[in-house]
Amino acid sequence: MNVAKRTFDAVIVGAGGAGLRAALQLSEAGLKTAVLTKVFPTRSHTVAAQGGVAASLGNSTEDNWHWHMYDTVKGSDWLGDQDAIEFMVRKANEVVVELEHYGMPFDRTDNGKIYQRPFGGHSMNYGQAPVMRSCAAADRTGHAMLHALYQRNVRANTQFFVEWMALDLIRNSEGDVVGVTAIEMETGEVSIFHAKATIFATGGAGRIYYSSTNAFINTGDGVGMAARAGIPLEDMEFWQFHPTGVAGAGVLITEGVRGEGGILRNASGERFMERYAPNLKDLASRDVVSRSMVTEINEGRGCGPDKDHVLLDITHLSPETILKRLPGIREISIQFAGVDPIKAPIPVVPTCHYQMGGIPTNYKGQVVVPKDGNPNVPVSGFYAAGECACASVHGANRLGTNSLLDLLVFGKSAGETVVEDFKSGNLTLKPLPADAADVSLARINRLETQKGGTEVHDVRLDMQRTMQKHAGVFRFNDLLVEGVEKIKEVAEQAKTTQIGDKSKVWNTARTEALELDNLIEVAKATMISAEARKESRGAHVRDDAPDTAENPNGRDDKNWLKHTLWYSEGNRLDYKPVNLKPLSDDVDPIALAKRTY
Structure with a gap:
């Protein structure tokens, strides 16, 4: 197969919030920038972010x-x-106001400032009361953000390669990153x-x-x-389960x-979060709320014929408030739950939402x-930002609306670092290794020649069910040990996946098979890392790590x-210290403390 070569100052893989913000920084600095994306930029998953972006503007309540x-x-x-x-929260006001100046249509307070709503885990006076910190555009904040950033990139002449899938990272013999291989979906x-x-x-x-x-995607x-x-x-063992996914x-x-003002209720109509988080109640952090919901369900207080969910009630809010602040949520509820939230509560259950771990990066x-x-x-020539990266600002559990902030701050920061490295002469166009495309071509060739193998759909389903059962909201030692062996078996099956469609043009079967290779790496990293961590911390809660005076909430700081x-080769584990020292002297x-809400 002939392999074309394209040369750029910088190549960005992904056109969500982080990719677009990084691209904007580079293009406006005059760098020749390419952005590879599997979907049109405004269809990237950032578009699904609803609630807002965190910044201590203090427009609605006191904050800093x-x-x-x-x-x-x-x-x-x-x-x-x-x-x-510290870097992220101090940059928050700057990047949000910057985004507003790009044309982001934030909702407004009566005096014309950016509207802010309270969110789970965000408080004032060090935990004393909820604070309004989430800057929102109704319940379509991510959608508005993507459009604002994409339009700005068009203005800056960023070059987009739409419906291209990156395949493999290219490293030279010194370990430097010198680019990526990618496949154009339209032509193969x-x-x-x-x-x-x-x-x-x-x-x-x-x-x-x-x-x-x-x-x-x-x-x-x-x-x-x-x-x-x-x-x-x-830190791939840490996955956030969002408390409120539509049941089913x-x-x-x-x-x-x-x-x-929404309230979670069990089968008897009780506002049960008052028992689990007496101060912040329904606005405790996501891992606490998710576990509380699962506990209610497991103890028989769930709703519906199968008692397998709880209810999110906003019927006490005025229809005007719902139509103004939560129009998209009403549409989703009617469409996917068959419920008009103006008239009846929404059936909800915790659902996998966010990856706290990822590629190790600094600020x-x-x-x-x-x-x-x-x-x-630092790996020369290699940068990462957004959910695929681990800076680590989210640690064992992410606060709501810190994800969009993460995209903006670290997308911009990665872009600024690249520009600085260009100016200082630290970045040069290093020669490609002779075998730059061999790994990617071999992967594609295997799919084209594989016979008598496993079906991609079957392997993916085995992986998903294994992860759901063995590494869910609560984690049990026996299930984790068994899960490690099961996910290794699934990984072996993935090496022999086959596809029936061998065509070049718009071969979605091939795309899904290539995506499965990536999913399997993540699943192995998650299960093996989770089994090894013998404590409860944030979203990772084990049955054999009880709450004691020495280990609050089962957390073992010692x-x-x-x-x-986690290293893919040999499934090897290593560890490094957490940085407990802020950026500024x-x-x-x-200081370490017991985590309560």
Whole structure:
């Protein structure tokens, strides 16, 4: 197969919020920038973000970045790196106002300022009361953000390669990243994108689970490519289950519904969150609310004929408020649950939503790996931002609306770092290795020649059911041990997948098979990392790690206050320390404490 070569200053894989924000920084600096994306940019998964983007503007209630930092560190269950968290929350106001100036149509307060609503885990005065911190455009914030950023990129002449799938990372003999291989879906032709800088902004991999709020395109492509290229994956045991997916469908019902006053109720109509989180109630952090819901269901207080969900009630809100602030949610509820939330509660259940782990990066967006005793040595030419990256600002649990903030801050930061590296002469166009495309061509050739293999759909379904059963909201030692063996078996099956369609043009079967290679890497990293972590922390809660005075909430800071690093080769695990020191010398570290809401 002939392989074309294209050369750029920078290539970005992914055109969601992080990719578009990074591209804008590069294009406006005059760099020749290519953006590869499987779908048209405004159809990237950021479009599904509903509730808002966090910033301590203080438009609706008193607020400041210190409180935002405290909430984020606490929300992360102290696994978040405090230098990166400080960087993010201090940049929040800047990037949100910047976005407003790009034309983002935020809702407004009566005095014309950006409208802000409360969100789970966000509080004022260090946990004393809910704070309005989420800057929202009704319940379509991600949709509005993508359009604003895409239009700005068009203005900056960013070059988009739409409906292209990146296949593999290209590294030279020194380990530097020099570009990616990619396949054009329309023609089936493979190309090399040779670049001085490569930025991954490929989003999450929620499709490793059977029930997920994630789009079908969320197959962990960047994470899988990095793992196959020898880059370790950080903290992959931590997955957020959003409390409110539509029961039976998994479609997201934004936390903004509870921010506007929505209440979770069990079969007897009780507002049960008052028992689990007496202060913040329904606006406790997502992992706490999800576990509380599952506990209600497991103890027989679930709703419906099968008692398998709870109800999200906004019938006490005025129809005007619902139509103004939550119009999209009403549409989703009617469409997917058959319920008009103005008249009746919405049936909801926790659903896989967000990947806290990913490709290890620092707050500058540089991908970092252990080398010569240093756990965070930058990989030359390689950067990452957004959900595929692990800075780590979310640690063991992400706060709602910090995801869109993450995209903006670290998308921009990665772009700024690349521009600085260009100006300093640190980035040059290094020669391609002679075998640059061989791995990708071999993968495609195997699919074209495989006979008597396994069906892609069957392997994917086995993977999703294994993950759902063995690494869900609650985690049990026996299930995790069994899950490791099962996911290894599924990974072996994935090596012999076959496709019936051998055509070049718009071969979706081939695309799904290539995506499965990435999903399998993520699933292995998740299960193996989770089985090894013998504590409860944030979204990772084990039955054999009980709440004691020494280990609050089952968290073992003595032995497990550290980041997991999983290597694809040999399924090897390593660890590195959490950075408990803020970025600025005049900012006090946020000390370890029991996490309560």
